[in-house]
Amino acid sequence: MDLEEAYQVVGEFGPYQKRAIAGLVLIQVYMACQSMLIVLVGAVPQYQVEQKDGGSSGQPELQSVSFTDDVDSIVTEWFLIKQQAYKVNLAGSLFFAGVLVGNVVFGPLSDKIGRKPVFLTGLFFEVLFGYATALAPSYEVFAVSRLLVGLMNGGIGLVCFVLTQEYVGKSYWAMTGTLTNMTFAVGIALFAALGYYIRPWRDLATAANSPGILFFLLCVTLPESPRWLYSRGQTERAEEVLRYMALRNGKTVTNLTLRRVGTGKPGNRDDRGTGVLQLVTHPVLRWRTMVLMYVWYACSLVYYGLTLGASETSGSRYVNVAMYGLVELPAYPLCIYFINKHWAGRRKSMASFLCLAGSACLCTTLVPENTGALLSVTSLALLGKLMVSAAFNIVYVYTSELYPTVIRNAGLGVCSMSCRVGGILAPFVPSMRALHSSMPFTVFCLSGLTAGCLGLLLPETLNRPAAETLEELSNPACSRVLESKVHLYKDDQWKSNHK
Structure with missing residues (x-):
């Protein structure tokens, strides 16, 4: 089996x-x-620096630092x-x-x-x-x-x-x-x-x-x-x-006997080539990796960029850190609901949440600074973070399903590398306010929208069997046979349970 x-x-x-x-x-x-x-x-x-006289002439002034906060x-x-x-x-x-x-x-x-x-x-x-x-x-x-x-x-x-x-x-x-x-x-x-x-x-x-x-x-x-x-x-x-x-x-x-696969046989081409290099040389993996790397990068850039903007508030640092995590929680029930629906799936849900995050960032450029609490730059930024958190969660699940088991961690590793690049660049985006006050949110908007559109070019993985080897990924016939077997087996189980 x-x-x-x-x-x-x-x-x-x-x-x-x-x-x-x-x-x-x-x-x-x-x-x-x-x-x-x-x-x-x-x-x-908070601290204070006090200058003290060195005593005799020619000696530099001494500095005494006193911290005012405990x-x-x-x-x-x-x-x-x-x-x-x-x-x-x-x-x-x-x-x-x-x-x-x-x-x-x-x-x-x-x-x-x-x-x-x-x-x-x-x-x-x-x-x-x-x-x-x-x-x-x-x-x-x-x-x-x-x-x-x-x-x-x-x-x-x-x-x-x-x-x-x-x-x-x-x-x-x-x-x-x-x-x-x-x-x-x-x-x-x-x-x-x-x-x-x-x-x-x-x-x-x-x-x-x-x-x-x-x-x-x-x-x-x-x-x-x-x-x-x-x-x-x-x-x-x-x-x-x-x-x-x-x-x-x-x-x-x-009786549990698995169908033998050729991955572990000596001389098998896929076994010799399994690794990061396959992400570049394999035609299917190369395209998926390029798109996914940009999607991960955009998710990280928008997520951390909005986090830095939303956290620039006064008050207890402990409350701010707690809100940093709690604001994401509503995103996860949304993910579970949408990605398992046949009319949404992984691909459309991820793209939609990214585009919604970009749209929320776009709206921040159209809202005046002094508006009500319900519709303000901060509330729209938090809404954008909620949306990009949902997209970030989906892209983790979606990426693991797009890569075969033999190279799944390598694919996730490369995508995570591009994710960290986005996180490193995010703190520099707010400095673009020197050019125009709307520039940071414009960058986040364009990143979210372009990543969402590119994500639509990837295949859907909902209710489809996961590829275990590169051979199954390269040969669509193998995937179709595996998928038909799984569906037939599920039908037999359903019939036996409802007799």
Whole structure:
């Protein structure tokens, strides 16, 4: 039988898969805390610089710095003010630079040697480097530790997302992917609450990092992805994992034999060429990757650009950080509803949300500054962020379905790399106000609209079987045969259940 048929027998989302997915989804809370750590530990309090006479003539004046706010951060410990103030932003940039590299390195690595070993190794070292952050004796050690934490965070984030989908049947991919992204947003709000009650920055860094130990211990017992094993030609091991899932799901499986594929055979062309290079040389993958890279870039540019604009408000920094995550939550029920409807699907939903985000940014250029709270630049910017958050969630799920299993992590890694480029450029867009006050939102508008239109050129993946090998992607006949088998099997199951 085919892999999708096997999941129908084993259980697409049985009790065992629910427990495994719950652990992987909750890891997003830990990863969100690491991503947002610099926002609170790098808080800059109000301060005063007093000039003091050096005493005798010829000596330079001494400066005394006094912080007027009761804040314990890396700024107050290492006096990162004035000429040293750039070091706070540098630490944040180093983290996201590490995330970018981790996206590129860990994706192909997990496609080559397996999901589980790469994921557990990355999680172990992220926890280790996280404690190095909390115990850093100097700024230099702190900055290097943030780079290394970002490297691990970016890598395991991709592998964790892929595992939440490869453990279940394809019909549940949208749900597990949405839960993963939604939990990350909740993690941002929880980190704000943690920071409110734990003020010393070293204690906060330790508390935010410690749950990683628990998650590591929980994930040690997870099996390797049966989809990855199957795509690499390790059919016997894939069958063992599927039987184990069936047993834990309370199902008795007497005859579970997967159809042998040629991916793992020596001399197979697809096996030798699997990797990042295939994203360039394979004609189908090359086109999809080019479009997806721009879509990911635009999502990141608009998302982080609007976030920076919406967060420029007075008030408690903890409330602002919490709103940074909570404003995204309404987007996820919208995603789950639309992407599973046959008249919308992945492609149209993603394109529509991107165009709506661009339209909201366009409207901000037409609304006067001093308007009511219901219709203002801030409310339209938040509406745009809500829309682009929905698009961002869909593009994660959609991308994983557009790439075959043998190269899925490599594809996600390259797309995430372009995503980080958009995030790096986003802070520079507001400076375009020097040219015209409407320029930043014009950039976000054009980015959202063009990405939405380009996304319509991609194929729909709703209710279609996931490709496991490059051969299935290149040969439409293989996909049609697999799809017809899955539909026939589902019809037989429906008839047997309604007799």
